[in-house]
Amino acid sequence: MTAAEVAELAGTSVATVSLVVNGKTAGRVSQANIERVLSAVRELGYVVDHTASSLAKGTSNIVILVAPDLSNPFYGRVISGIKAELGSEYQLLLSVTGEGRNPSAADVHRLVALRPAGLLVEAPDDAFLRDLPAGAPLVLLDAPGRETQAPTVNFDLTSGISALLTHLAARGHTRIGYLDSLTRTETFELRRTLLERGAAAHGMDYVAIPEAASLIDPDGAAAAFAKYWPRWRDAGVTALVCATDSHAYGVLGKARELGVSVPGTLAVTGFDNLPASAIVSPALTTVELPGEALGRGAVRALMAQRDGSDEHADQDRPTGPGVAALAAAPLIGARLIVRDSA
Amino acid sequence: MTAAEVAELAGTSVATVSLVVNGKTAGRVSQANIERVLSAVRELGYVVDHTASSLAKGTSNIVILVAPDLSNPFYGRVISGIKAELGSEYQLLLSVTGEGRNPSAADVHRLVALRPAGLLVEAPDDAFLRDLPAGAPLVLLDAPGRETQAPTVNFDLTSGISALLTHLAARGHTRIGYLDSLTRTETFELRRTLLERGAAAHGMDYVAIPEAASLIDPDGAAAAFAKYWPRWRDAGVTALVCATDSHAYGVLGKARELGVSVPGTLAVTGFDNLPASAIVSPALTTVELPGEALGRGAVRALMAQRDGSDEHADQDRPTGPGVAALAAAPLIGARLIVRDSA
DNA sequence: CTGAAAGCGCTTACAG
């Protein structure tokens, strides 16, 4: 099924078919021809070949999301948000490396060879950003501190963590620990830093055990907790902040096994507010990170970029709405959900 | 960066460049030229343009996974399995509709317009299969009963549910209920059917409330449970099988709220064995469905299909290994994990 | 408003 066959049936040229199926008829195709083509398209069930179209246009309608891992249910929400905001004009291609690894330079090039309409990169590292050839519009997700390298959409961790520390201090905790994520991305570095700096401001001590970290997975977190709990306990830690809810699940499970009472002996908190967090036992106190809003925000930033450069090209205006939208990109709110575990 | 530039630098034709970068040099390119091209490729950082290559070849290296929803953490595992088995030769494109809806005919055509190397479809419905234009190699996941329509990879629900019923009967239950999924796909139909038929064989009654169903999401399940619990209770139901672990989480949460003791008053079970299921309270008894193995199996079936038709084309042999592999496609084991909730 | 034609960057018979 090709445009040539449609043209044949409609009695027009393929150029006209292309104009019609792409909706570029204004002042260029007669109403009569529009209708002929449309009816031929319907009759033959014609769909524009994406590959040929992309080659001719120089760009595809594929938007690629690069994510380090998908076993964390958190990403399901991000993807929902992206899909919802993207609409049916674009296709979402997912590139995952798994196990907290980042894509290699080869992976990056393979992605760019797809001529994507946009690249959405979750928690990129330096190597990724360095290897990335120019070309595709780029938006970073969950990459605090990289705002100068590309349009970025982030959570308002400062507020969320401040609320968490206030809550912990009010419950009488004076020494807190942190179970980190092994994926050393900015968002986790920032969580740790904010905790460390904020603790003092709230009259608490931050007991640092940098090795206490695991992948985003309850089993790994459980093992890490089993290993480091004695040190935290001996240091007087009564509240353990976990890098994600998935980490917290593992801690909760292992604590039960070890007979460590939560929140009596140890308060436990997470980040994300996954659906199961209200159901685990004890129900998890956590900083909610609305993944869907993050996904939506990322797509908006992508579109702003596209529109911005369009205007730029069309009108040679250095500060189009794209640039404005970018500068104004708001942080995604992160609020504390207090339940039973802390 | 094009093949022409590489050819220029290497002092060869673009045809030779193409042969080299595609590894089709055997008996066709001299060692000297191979090295010249390779070094030019390295120097220029050349990567084959995927779009142009796909157009010329007639097929891309994109494999598309069509999934109804991604908020269910279960799919994270399926995707991991697919990625792992796919290797770096192919790219995985994800197409999601969300909220348990299936892709429309328009979506389907857009997908096929990408000329995918393969289509992996999770829980397809009739409309999808009907609208699907021939062309791309197809594998169905989680589609019991559709084995005759396309190569399919399924869980061994029969064994898993039989084990579940045996366990429930041994614990003295005589009347069981089922909280269904609203996404009316084969796998859920089959779970219900096996439960209904199997109950009698295990000396139990199946109390049918067909309307008792929700999307795969704890909140929806909680609401459904709140609504139908009185009817189940009045009918003497002491064990409630939930369509997925996510459903069960909602039931557990709501039961606690309502003061329904689990498993004392009501035993609750799920399907999937998500990471959080060991941590929820009470820990969930569930039928484990290894998503990663499902993903791997699907890719193997896809490759078998590809190899099969290759051989077929090359040697005109009606029963190549592809066909054999297909017929032998084993069910993915589903085993019962007994914890505290039932 | 219309169509012939060039071009997007590759791959693959084909002739040598």
Added chain:
DNA sequence: CTGAAAGCGCTTACAG
């Protein structure tokens, strides 16, 4: 073993 050339199916100036 090598390269010129056709072709993949579109899109987009361009001339009319």
